[in-house]
Every structure is written in C-alpha cells, then in structure tokens.
Amino acid sequence: MNAPEARPSLLLIDDEERILRSLAVLFRSQYRLHITTDPQAALTTIAREPVHVVVSDQRMPLMSGADLLREVRRVSPNTMRILLTGYSELDAIVASVNEGEIFRYVNKPWMAAELRSTVEQASRIAIQMFAASPPAVDGRTPELASPDNAAILVIDDDPAVFSAVKDIVGYTQRVHHAQSLEQAFMLLEREPIGVIISELMVGRESLTAALKMLKSQHPEVVTIVMTPFRDTAVLVGLINQGQVYRILPKPLRAGPLGMNIASALRQHRLLSTSPVLRQRHVVEQISAPEELSVANRMMSFLGRLRGRATVRS
Amino acid sequence: MLLIQPAPAANAASGLAALLREVAPINPETSVEDAAEKMLEPKHAGLLCLPVVLGNRAVGVVSRQHFNSIFLQRFGRDLWGRRPVADLMNRQPLLVDIDQSLEAAAQFVSTRMGSPISEDFVLMRDGKYLGMGLVLDILAAMQSRVSQGARKLEDAYRQLKVSQSALVQNEKMASLGQMVAGVAHEINTPLGYVRNNVEMLQDMFGQMRDVLAQYSILGSMLADENSFDEADLTRQLQQASAAGRDLQQGGVLEDAPTLFEDTLFGVDSIKELAINLRDFSRLDGARLADVNVNDCLDQTLTITNNVLKGRVEIIKRYGDVPLVNASPSQFNQVLLNILTNAVQAIDHDKGKLLLKTEFDEQWVHVSIVDNGKGIAAENLKKIFDPFFTTKPVGQGTGLGLSISYQIVRAHGGNIQVGSVPGRGTRFLISLPRTSSNRATGLEAAA
Ligand SMILES: Nc1ncnc2c1ncn2[C@@H]1O[C@H](COP(=O)(O)OP(=O)(O)OP(=O)(O)O)[C@@H](O)[C@H]1O
Ligand SMILES: [Mg+2]
Numbered sequence: 001m002n003a004p005e006a007r008p009s010l011l012l013i014d015d016e017e018r019i020l021r022s023l024a025v026l027f028r029s030q031y032r033l034h035i036t037t038d039p040q041a042a043l044t045t046i047a048r049e050p051v052h053v054v055v056s057d058q059r060m061p062l063m064s065g066a067d068l069l070r071e072v073r074r075v076s077p078n079t080m081r082i083l084l085t086g087y088s089e090l091d092a093i094v095a096s097v098n099e100g101e102i103f104r105y106v107n108k109p110w111m112a113a114e115l116r117s118t119v120e121q122a123s124r125i126a127i128q129m130f131a132a133s134p135p136a137v138d139g140r141t142p143e144l145a146s147p148d149n150a151a152i153l154v155i156d157d158d159p160a161v162f163s164a165v166k167d168i169v170g171y172t173q174r175v176h177h178a179q180s181l182e183q184a185f186m187l188l189e190r191e192p193i194g195v196i197i198s199e200l201m202v203g204r205e206s207l208t209a210a211l212k213m214l215k216s217q218h219p220e221v222v223t224i225v226m227t228p229f230r231d232t233a234v235l236v237g238l239i240n241q242g243q244v245y246r247i248l249p250k251p252l253r254a255g256p257l258g259m260n261i262a263s264a265l266r267q268h269r270l271l272s273t274s275p276v277l278r279q280r281h282v283v284e285q286i287s288a289p290e291e292l293s294v295a296n297r298m299m300s301f302l303g304r305l306r307g308r309a310t311v312r313s
Numbered sequence: 314m315l316l317i318q319p320a321p322a323a324n325a326a327s328g329l330a331a332l333l334r335e336v337a338p339i340n341p342e343t344s345v346e347d348a349a350e351k352m353l354e355p356k357h358a359g360l361l362c363l364p365v366v367l368g369n370r371a372v373g374v375v376s377r378q379h380f381n382s383i384f385l386q387r388f389g390r391d392l393w394g395r396r397p398v399a400d401l402m403n404r405q406p407l408l409v410d411i412d413q414s415l416e417a418a419a420q421f422v423s424t425r426m427g428s429p430i431s432e433d434f435v436l437m438r439d440g441k442y443l444g445m446g447l448v449l450d451i452l453a454a455m456q457s458r459v460s461q462g463a464r465k466l467e468d469a470y471r472q473l474k475v476s477q478s479a480l481v482q483n484e485k486m487a488s489l490g491q492m493v494a495g496v497a498h499e500i501n502t503p504l505g506y507v508r509n510n511v512e513m514l515q516d517m518f519g520q521m522r523d524v525l526a527q528y529s530i531l532g533s534m535l536a537d538e539n540s541f542d543e544a545d546l547t548r549q550l551q552q553a554s555a556a557g558r559d560l561q562q563g564g565v566l567e568d569a570p571t572l573f574e575d576t577l578f579g580v581d582s583i584k585e586l587a588i589n590l591r592d593f594s595r596l597d598g599a600r601l602a603d604v605n606v607n608d609c610l611d612q613t614l615t616i617t618n619n620v621l622k623g624r625v626e627i628i629k630r631y632g633d634v635p636l637v638n639a640s641p642s643q644f645n646q647v648l649l650n651i652l653t654n655a656v657q658a659i660d661h662d663k664g665k666l667l668l669k670t671e672f673d674e675q676w677v678h679v680s681i682v683d684n685g686k687g688i689a690a691e692n693l694k695k696i697f698d699p700f701f702t703t704k705p706v707g708q709g710t711g712l713g714l715s716i717s718y719q720i721v722r723a724h725g726g727n728i729q730v731g732s733v734p735g736r737g738t739r740f741l742i743s744l745p746r747t748s749s750n751r752a753t754g755l756e757a758a759a
Contacts, residue, residue: 015623018575022506025513025568059498061623062662086501087494108505112512 007032008123009050013042013068014057014084019108023055026112027119039063046076052126053119055106058085058092066092069100078129080122080280082106088232094247097239098260103280105239125279132276150194150268151176152261155184157202161226161252165197168258173265181205181294188214193221194268195261199250200227200234208234209291212242212283219243219281220271222264226250237288243281328415328454332446333436338366341373341399346390348398349380362432364445365402371435371442373402378431407434411443419455422448495616499586503579510572510579517565524560527553589615603636603747604644606670606679613648620656625664625683632671637744643720644744650713651681651740657704658685658738676726676743687734696730 010031012023020035027033031053034045039062045051054072058065069081081102085092088107096102103122106115151174154162162177169175176191178184180202187193196214200207211223225238228250238244245267246260271278286295336357339348343365352363352375362376375398383389383401393401407425409418422434426448434451436443531549560566589612614627621627655666667682688696695701697718702711714728721728726744 016502016506018506018579019502021568021571021575022509022513025565025572026509028564029562084505086498086505089494108501109508110505112509115509 008052008127009034010119010123011036011042011045011051011054013037013039013054013060015060016057019057026116030120031123039068042068043071043075046072046079050130051076051079052123052130053080053082055082055084055119058083058089058096059087064092064095066095066100069096069102073099073101078126080126080129082118082122084108084110088236090230090232090235093232093235093239094249097235097244097247101245102239104284105236107236121282125276125282128276128279132274149174149192150265150272151191152195152197152265153178153184153187153191153193155179155196155198155202155207156226157199161197161199164252164254164257165261168254168261178202181207181210184210194272195222195224195264197224197226197261197264200225200229206294208238208242209286209288209294211238211244212286212291213295215242215244215281216283216286219278219283220268222268222271224248224260224264226252237286241284241286243283328458329409329411329413329418329436329446329451332450332454333411333444334360334446336360336364336445338364338371338442339375339398341365341367341402342397344395345375345380345383345398345401346394348375349384352377352380359447360433360445361430361448362403362406362445364406364435364442365398366442369441371406371408371437373399373404374406374432374435375402376432379403403432407432409434409436409446411436411438415451415454415458418446419451422451495618495620496586496590499618500583503582507576507579507583510576513565514569514572514576517560517563517569520556520560520563524553524556527556586615601638601640604639604641605636606634606644606677606744607631609641609645609648610668610670610679613645613652616649617652617656620653621666624662625656625659625666628665628667630667630669632669634670634672634677636747637677637724638747639724639744640720644724647717647720647742648679648681650717651742654713655681655683655685655738655740658683658687660686672746675746677746679742679744680739681742682737682739684737687736687738688730688732689734693730693732697728 008031010027011034012020012027013036014020014023015037017037020037024033024035034042034051036042036045037060039060042054042056046054054069056065056068056072060068065083065085069083072079072081081100082104083092083096083100083102084106086108088105093105096105103125104118106118152165152169153176154165155178156162157179159177162175166175174191176187176193178187184198184202184207196211198207198211211225214221215223222245223242224246225244226248235247238247245264248257248260271281286292339351348363351357352360357363361378362374364371365373365375379401383393386392407422409421418434426432430448433448434446436446527549531546531553534546534549565572610629610631614621652666656664663684665684667680669678669680669682671678671680692701692703697714698711699715700711701715702709704711718728721742721744724744726742729741729743730738731741732738
C-alpha cells in the first residue's frame with residue numbers, strides 16, 4: 001500500500017452521516033479522507049492543506065453545496081469539485097456551473113464503481129494541477145499574456161443575440177454567427193473559434209450533442225450556453241459530458257453576458273496554453289443514441305478541426 | 314325644477330342621443346285649445362306630452378292627461394280653451410341632460426315618473442331645450458342593455474369558474490411539484506447509501522466466497538491422508554491466507570455490521586416515507602373521513618422534513634384532540650401550505666415552529682406559530698386573496714392561502730391569523746368536531 005502522504009486527499013461532506021459512513025468505506029483504502037457535516041469545517045480544512053477532491057451534498061441545512069463549492073473554488077481553485085445531489089434543482093445546477101465551476105454533477109443514488117472512477121480521475125487531474133501551479137494567492141489563476149486571435153461563435157436563430165454579443169465585444173474579437181448546425185460546423189472548420197455562445201436549439205435541432213462532442217475533441221474551446229430551457233437532465237448532461245463553462249438563462253441581460261464573455265475568453269487563453277488545465281475539462285462519454293448520431297455527423301469536420309488545432313498550438 | 318348633473322365621463326354615444334325626438338315646442342302663451350290641436354297631430358302620436366319652451370329653456374310640459382281632464386269636464390273647453398297653457402302645464406317636467414349616461418337617466422326617470430306614466434322627459438344640453446325622449450324608449454333601451462349585461466355577466470361567471478378550477482389545479486400542481494422535489498430528495502438520500510452499501514457488501518461477499526473456497530480446499534487436503542504433499546499444502550495455506558488478507562484489506566469486513574445496520578435503517582425510512590406519502594395524499598381525493606389532526610400534522614411534517622430539517626426547531630404541543638370529519642388529502646394540503654409559508658418566512662437560523670392542537674365543545678383548533686418575519690398590517694387583510702404574494706415572481710403564486718381558506722370553509726371551519734412584524738405569525742385553523750363525539754349537553758349553550 002502507498003505511504004499515506006502519497007495518497008490524494010478527498011473531502012466528503014453531507015448532512016446525512018450514513019452517506020458519509022458509506023462513502024468513507026468506499027474510499028478509505030485509496031484516499032486520505034476528511035469527513036464532515038459542517039461546511040465551515042470543510043472550508044477550514046481546504047484552506048489549511050491541499051485537498052485534491054471535494055464531494056459535496058447539495059441540500060445541507062447551513063450552506064448549499066453550490067455555495068460551498070463556490071467558496072472552495074475561491075480558496076483552492078486546484079481542488080476538483082463534485083456535487084452529489086438527491087434532487088436536481090435548476091438553481092443549484094446553474095449556480096454550481098457558473099460559480100462553482102464543478103467537474104461533475106452526480107445524482108443519488110450513485111453507482112459505486114462509477115463514482116469511484118470519477119473521483120479517481122478528478123484526483124489525478126488535481127495532483128497535476130497542484131504540481132503545475134504554485135498555490136494561488138487570491139484564488140485567481142495568474143493572468144497569461146497575449147490576447148490571441150480566438151474568435152467567438154454565436155449559434156442562435158435570433159439575430160438579436162448575435163448583435164448583442166457584437167455590441168459587447170466591440171472590435172477586440174471577431175464574432176461569427178451561425179443559424180444552423182451546418183453553418184456552425186462550417187465556421188468551426190474555417191475560423192479559429194475559441195469561445196462558443198450557443199442556444200440549445202436552432203431550427204428544430206438540438207445542439208446538445210454537438211456541444212458535448214466538440215468539448216470532448218477540443219477541450220480548449222469554451223462554451224457558454226444560453227437557454228430559456230429548464231430541463232435539468234439536459235443541463236446535467238452538459239456539465240458532465242460537455243463541461244459547459246456557463247449556463248445563462250434567457251432572456252439575457254447585457255451586464256452578466258459581457259462579464260461572462262470576458263472570462264470565457266480568458267479561460268480559453270488559459271486552456272490553450274496549459275495542457276494540464278485542459279485535462280480538467282475532460283468529459284464523460286456520451287451515451288444517448290440520438291446524441292450519438294449527431295456525433296457521427298460531426299466526425300468528418302472534427303478531423304479537419306483537429307488538424308488546425310495542432311497547427312495552432 | 315328638477316335637474317341632474319351629467320356624469321363627467323358621460324359620452325354622447327351612450328344611448329340617450331339615440332332616443333332624442335325632435336318635437337317643435339310650444340310657447341307658454343299658446344292657448345290650451347291650440348296646444349290640444351297640436352297634441353292631436355299624427356306626428357305626435359306616441360308622445361305623452363308637449364314641451365313648453367320659453368327662449369330656449371323648457372319651462373314645463375303639458376300632457377294628454379291634462380287635455381283629457383279638461384275636455385271631459387262640462388264646459389271645460391269654454392272655461393280653459395282660451396287660457397295660456399302656462400296656466401295648465403306641469404312646471405316641474407323631467408329634465409334630462411343628453412350627455413349623461415343612459416343608466417343614470419333611466420334611474421332618474423323611473424324614480425320620478427308617475428303611475429300610470431303620464432309624461433315623457435325633456436332632453437336638453439347645458440339647459441337648452443333639444444327635444445323629447447320617450448319613457449318607453451328609455452325603459453326598452455335599459456332592458457336590452459340589462460339583458461345584454463346579464464349575458465355578459467353569465468359568460469364572465471362561467472369563465473371565472475373555469476379559470477378558478479384551473480387555478481386550483483395549478484396550485485395543486487405547484488404544491489405537488491414542491492412535494493415531489495422534497496420526496497425525491499428524501500428517498501434518494503437513503504437510497505444513496507443503501508445502494509452503495511449493498512454494492513460494497515456484494516464485492517465483499519465475492520471475496521468471502523474466495524476465502525471460503527481456498528480454505529475448504531485446504532481442509533480437504535488435510536483430510537486426505539493418502540496424498541499428503543507438504544509443498545502443496547504450504548502453497549494452499551498461503552493462498553488461503555492471502556485471500557483472507559485481501560478480504561481484510563478491502564476494509565469492508567470490519568464495517569460490515571454498521572453497513573448492514575445503516576442499510577436496514579435506510580430501507581425502513583424509505584418504507585415509512587412511502588406509508589406517509591400514501592396517507593398524505595389518499596387517492597380518494599375529497600372523500601371525508603374521521604381524522605385526527607395530530608396525525609395530519611405528523612404526515613405533513615415527514616413530507617416537508619427536508620425543508621425543515623436543521624433549519625427550524627419544531628415544538629409539538631399536541632392535545633388529546635377528538636376526531637374531525639375532513640378530507641385528509643385536502644386538509645394536508647392546507648397544512649402543507651401554511652407550514653411552507655412559515656418556513657419561508659423564517660430568515661434567520663434560530664427558526665422555531667410551534668404546532669399546537671386543542672379543542673373545546675365544538676371545535677378542534679390547530680395553531681401554527683412561527684418566529685419569522687411576520688406580516689405587515691396593511692398586508693394582513695390581503696393574504697387570503699388569490700394571487701396576493703410578496704414573494705418574487707416564480708417563487709410564489711399567491712394561491713396557497715386562498716385555496717387553504719376555501720378548503721377550510723368548505724369543511725365548515727375557519728382560519729384566523731395574527732402577526733407581529735419582526736416577531737412572527739400565528740395561523741389558527743378551527744374545524745368542527747365530528748358531531749357524534751361532540752360534548753353532549755353543551756351544544757345548546759353555544
Ligand atoms: N407565516 C407567514 N409569515 C409571513 N408572511 C406570510 C406567512 N404566511 C403567508 N404570508 C404572506 O402571505 C402571502 C400569501 O401567501 P400564500 O401562501 O397565499 O402565497 P405565497 O406563499 O406567496 O405563494 P405560494 O403559496 O403559491 O407559493 C405570502 O406571500 C406572504 O407574504
Ligand atoms: Mg404559500
């Protein structure tokens with residue numbers, strides 16, 4: 001067995017002790033465990049020592065899981081964050097993505113083997129992250145140089161959205177507009193797209209699978225999803241299989257949209273310069289059959305896209 | 314003279330203008346004889362009286378009845394024929410401004426007109442004579458308007474009923490949605506550790522079988538005196554103890570008793586939830602039963618447990634209350650609404666909820682007291698109104714209490730509320746005791 005120091009550390013938090021006991025037995029042999037029902041205690045631990053992975057319950061009496069993970073991100077951005085929840089609520093999902101930038105959203109009851117491998121994957125990534133970057137001082141990753149030529153792609157039927165984005169971005173970045181999946185494919189092939197701002201439906205077609213596929217092939221492309229859509233299962237899929245960067249409920253408001261575009265561009269810059277960081281955005285395989293067929297359609301253009309990406313990096 | 318002011322918002326198209334008949338007025342100096350002659354002209358058929366105008370002001374009317382009473386008298390014509398109509402006329406005619414509403418005019422006319430109706434009314438604008446209006450016309454116009462109104466009213470009423478039942482349905486769906494969220498969470502939590510425990514125990518069971526198999530081989534090797542090979546035996550012994558070590562190191566074995574215990578606990582809590590859920594919303598909907606309000610409170614508490622747990626302290630002071638005749642699912646809906654409101658009103662972490670039940674000769678009382686933010690005095694009378702809410706859009710429909718009120722009223726009961734802003738709120742639900750167990754002899758006293 002490994003020496004204790006070599007083992008990654010895992011913090012488990014839930015207000016139900018039986019959950020904690022059960023998870024402890026599952027993970028005890030491979031991780032250094034911190035177990036608590038108290039969010040403050042969890043934050044203290046994370047501030048004090050490197051914790052590679054946090055698995056948090058969502059509904060807790062003193063603090064919600066999404067809020068806790070937002071704090072975790074602030075205190076220790078290298079710690080990988082997983083939300084484990086008994087019931088998917090839209091607000092929690094949106095907050096955990098936008099503020100907590102979580103790695104996975106897992107529903108209770110979970111599959112032991114799956115959770116084990118998710119946590120393992122997260123801890124491997126975290127170890128590299130901790131090794132690559134000095135502990136962040138103020139919770140921010142240091143700014144990297146050079147705004148590159150990354151362009152923004154807006155995928156939406158509604159031209160108003162495109163012009164809104166253009167207004168916000170001004171002349172600093174190129175903005176392209178696609179009103180169908182095909183158009184989006186073509187633009188992705190031709191242009192150096194770094195950030196995608198996308199609706200979930202164009203025409204009658206769902207973009208979910210395409211967005212997921214794209215992320216699995218191109219972890220450095222950052223996606224912002226805007227949607228009036230309130231289906232929690234779809235959004236959870238976009239987190240786990242699409243590592244979507246932000247979920248913005250429609251109708252959009254200019255202020256937050258602008259801020260999010262700015263940070264998405266920054267994120268893209270980070271991702272394209274740091275392979276370690278890109279790992280953080282690995283996604284789960286997609287499995288739904290209707291999504292697989294869209295995925296196949298994407299394959300041809302993805303090959304060429306891949307070619308371009310290697311040239312660039 | 315009788316005058317009514319035109320209503321300020323009156324418009325000319327309101328209908329009075331349509332009733333206007335142009336009648337050439339007579340002058341007060343006109344002789345009775347000449348006036349009577351005029352009255353008989355065919356164009357004035359249907360008109361009950363002729364207007365008498367001086368300058369442009371109507372100073373009176375002279376009616377068929379006037380003429381009749383004179384000409385039927387002996388020597389009537391001789392006595393009156395030459396005199397001016399001014400001597401005969403009614404100097405207080407019905408004066409109606411044409412710009413006022415039909416309704417106001419009709420009301421004015423109908424309270425003033427004599428019986429039998431003997432005079433029509435004078436239409437004017439700003440005091441200037443315009444023409445005559447027929448009482449019959451205005452009554453007919455009003456009648457058609459009223460029947461039109463009645464039809465509209467009926468339509469509106471029908472629509473209201475439809476939308477009200479849709480509202481009730483919506484509110485039910487909303488509280489169902491809330492409940493489903495809570496219940497799903499409540500089930501998935503034990504399900505989470507139950508499933509995990511069973512999976513781990515299953516793995517462990519596989520390992521145990523290995524160990525057992527290895528040891529039973531060892532056992533049979535030891536028992537078999539003929540083929541005794543020391544090397545084989547040592548190897549088997551090593552294999553068996555290695556399997557044993559794996560089992561130990563898996564870490565599940567030592568915790569197995571706890572895991573089993575937790576698993577059974579989890580399964581039992583799911584079972585309990587299922588029972589409560591069934592009791593909470595019996596499918597027989599509105600069917601009445603003799604129920605104990607304490608049980609209803611407890612069922613509702615289990616359903617809302619996930620919202621309450623850890624957030625508020627619950628203090629129960631249940632009395633040994635008699636039964637009430639009520640629809641359990643509807644009454645539970647009332648409790649759910651009031652409990653949810655109470656919890657939502659608590660914005661600090663020292664939340665308390667006091668649930669008290671009591672009874673007297675006629676009533677069973679349930680009081681639910683919270684120490685939340687309270688209700689401002691000006692809102693207190695509105696909280697039972699449909700759609701009244703202080704919660705942000707999307708969070709409150711404002712239907713909870715209005716529906717609760719309807720339900721309780723339909724049960725012959727009552728809801729009262731008292732609140733001190735900043736301190737808390739108390740809801741008191743009173744339901745009549747089932748008649749069979751009502752305290753006898755005291756009923757008459759109340
Ligand atoms: N216990 C309470 N403390 C403070 N305010 C209350 C309390 N109960 C009700 N109210 C007030 O009464 C209003 C109406 O309550 P009601 O239950 O009818 O609707 P709602 O709670 O706003 O919406 P819904 O029940 O549809 O979610 C609330 O918005 C709130 O302002
Ligand atoms: Mg309510």
